Amino acid sequence: DAGITQSPRYKITETGRQVTLMCHQTWxxxxxxxxRQDLGHGLRLIYYSAAADITDKGEVPDGYVVSRxxxxxxxxxxxxxxxxxxxxxxxxxxxxxxxxxxxxxxGTRLTVV
Amino acid sequence: AQSVTQLxxxxxxxxxxxxxxxxxxxxxVPPYLFWYVQYPNQGLQLLLKxxxxxxxxxxxxxxxxxxxxxxTSFHLTKPSAHMSDAAEYFCAVTKTSYDKVIFGPGxxxxxxx
Numbered sequence: 001d002a003g004i005t006q007s008p009r010y011k012i013t014e015t016g017r018q019v020t021l022m023c024h025q026t027w028x029x030x031x032x033x034x035x036r037q038d039l040g041h042g043l044r045l046i047y048y049s050a051a052a053d054i055t056d057k058g059e060v061p062d063g064y065v066v067s068r069x070x071x072x073x074x075x076x077x078x079x080x081x082x083x084x085x086x087x088x089x090x091x092x093x094x095x096x097x098x099x100x101x102x103x104x105x106x107g108t109r110l111t112v113v
Numbered sequence: 114a115q116s117v118t119q120l121x122x123x124x125x126x127x128x129x130x131x132x133x134x135x136x137x138x139x140x141x142v143p144p145y146l147f148w149y150v151q152y153p154n155q156g157l158q159l160l161l162k163x164x165x166x167x168x169x170x171x172x173x174x175x176x177x178x179x180x181x182x183x184x185t186s187f188h189l190t191k192p193s194a195h196m197s198d199a200a201e202y203f204c205a206v207t208k209t210s211y212d213k214v215i216f217g218p219g220x221x222x223x224x225x226x
Contacts, residue, residue, distance in 0.1 A: 033214065040122075042203060042218035043157075090156060092214075101147055102214050104156035 003027075006091050006105035013081050013112055021076045021108050023091030031094045032074040033102060034058075034066065036087040043090065049074055081112045117204050117217035125223040132191040134220050136178075136204030139185065144206045146187045147214070148178055151201040160202075163187060174198070199224045 004025040013019045025032065030051050035043040045058030047066040055066050063085060065077045074093075078085055088109050092102040120135040138144055145164050149157040161172025168180045174197075178189045187204060204217040 035216070040218070043216040045215070092157075094214075101159045101162055104149075104158075106156045107154075 004091060004093055004103055004105045006089075006108050009106065009108060011108060011110050013110070015082060015112055016080050019078045019081055019110070021078075021089055021091075021110070023074045023076070023105060025072055025074075025091075025093040025103075027093065027095070027103070028071055029093035029095045029103075030071070031102075032068065033092040033094075034064070034074070034076045035090045035092065036060065036085075037090060037107070038087050046076065046089075078110075081110075083112050086110060086112045117206050117215055119202075119204055119217040119220050121220055122218065123221045123223070125225055126194045127225050128196055129193050132176075132189070132194045132198065132222065134189040134202050134204075134222065136187045136189065136217060137185055138187060138204070138206045140206060140208065144208065146178075146180060147205040147207075148172065148176070148187075148189050149203045149205060149216075151203065151219075153200075157203065160189070194222075194224045196224050196226065198222060 007022045033048045034046040037043050044060045046064050049055045049068040052068050052071045068074050088107050090107050091105045094100050094102040116139045118137045147162045148160040150160050151157045160176050161170045163170050163180045171177045176191045201219050201221050203219045205214050207214050
């Protein structure tokens with residue numbers, strides 16, 4: 001299916017475990033983004049990528065790792081999950097033209113217990 | 114640095130009444146501005162965007178927004194609220210040089226029958 005898909009949609013993990021959230025887009029968009037959404041904070045940018053093998057930190061990168069070996073995939077890894085990382089995570093993509101909007105996935109609800 | 118503020122974390126309107134959601138931005142350069150809507154348990158969808166072509170922008174579902182440079186505002190309006198408009202609304206901004214999108218904290222809209 002065309003679009004941007006995130007997996008899993010829901011995940012419960014224990015403190016200290018490593019967990020990876022997957023994001024896949026079929027448009028060949030250059031830019032991809034990871035946001036977390038928390039009550040009272042809106043969406044905060046974790047990491048973004050301008051192209052394959054090019055990534056950069058956003059507003060709240062600590063505790064997260066990303067990679068972009070292929071244009072269509074942008075996984076987000078929590079190396080050692082903490083309760084403060086309980087959140088809803090959104091992946092988004094946009095093409096390289098300035099001013100174009102971002103397209104969002106359905107989100108992954110992560111709970112760290 | 115860019116930032117976006119949305120006055121009012123929660124707005125309630127009666128069905129059929131005017132919807133006004135406020136957004137103010139700060140940017141060192143003329144920005145690109147967006148309004149997104151998020152329905153419960155879903156990702157974000159683009160409502161409309163301003164890219165300097167016209168100051169009054171029309172979007173989907175009867176929404177529109179006016180860019181006012183002198184007021185650094187991009188308020189979202191709809192003449193007559195429907196029950197289906199109940200959702201979270203986010204204002205967002207990007208700089209012209211790259212496509213990192215910065216979101217406001219969001220406004221939750223309730224529509225009262």
